Amino acid sequence: MAKVTYVEATGVPHDISADYHESVMEGAVINSLPGMEGMCGGMLSCGTCHCYIDAAWVDRLPPPSHEERAMLENIEGRRPNSRLGCQIRITDDLTGLVIHLPPEA
Numbered sequence: 001m002a003k004v005t006y007v008e009a010t011g012v013p014h015d016i017s018a019d020y021h022e023s024v025m026e027g028a029v030i031n032s033l034p035g036m037e038g039m040c041g042g043m044l045s046c047g048t049c050h051c052y053i054d055a056a057w058v059d060r061l062p063p064p065s066h067e068e069r070a071m072l073e074n075i076e077g078r079r080p081n082s083r084l085g086c087q088i089r090i091t092d093d094l095t096g097l098v099i100h101l102p103p104e105a
Ligand code: FES
Pocket: 025, 037, 038, 039, 040, 041, 042, 043, 044, 045, 046, 047, 048, 049, 084, 085, 086, 087
């Protein structure tokens, strides 16, 4: 289990215990957090798992793949710290990760 924090667009934080290798998207969907849907189930084809990685963690995550970067280019509200939650596996060394959720669509 790794403890990660999701912060709603409104600023409300949620501390979640995530299973090892669960994705950031799965952690949000399982816990019914607003702002992340994961409509394609992690197949990298919907972009509804878009989120913002806290500045302190951006360089500590594996970099996005070419496919993830291509998908992110089409995401409304994209920022330099944007990622797709389905592409980030939660591992024990990500304990403390902070993810900022976009506003609900
Ligand atoms: S869940 Fe569809 S791209 Fe991540």
